[in-house]
Amino acid sequence: MSLIELGTERTAATFHFHPDLPLLLTCMEEQHRALKEAAEWIDAGRLRPTLTEKRSPINAANLRAAHAKVESGKRVGKLVLAGWR
Known part of the structure; x- marks a missing residue:
């Protein structure tokens, strides 16, 4: 295909x-x-990723915020957590 x-x-x-x-x-x-x-x-430039939000560093506060965003059903595109410390 x-x-x-x-x-x-x-x-x-x-x-x-x-x-x-x-x-x-x-x-x-x-x-x-x-x-x-x-x-x-x-x-x-004909194909673009659907990344719309990136949270860094990976910590408890960003994990909670990302989880809440996903669970809300209002997220559009991909949400990425990056930056282990």
Whole structure:
């Protein structure tokens, strides 16, 4: 499947890398081809991540705030916790 076939409006492609659970793509060659195409799209600015919020450092206060945001159901995009101290 080409990423172009997925469409261009609000399309999400998720890749799971677990050897026992090939969920989206079933062979390594196809995964390689799709990831290479996705990398090209990212480099060209045609594919953007859905990251909308980043909290750092990872501490109790940020964990509580991130959890509350996710549980509220009002989160749009991805929320990332970064920066272990």
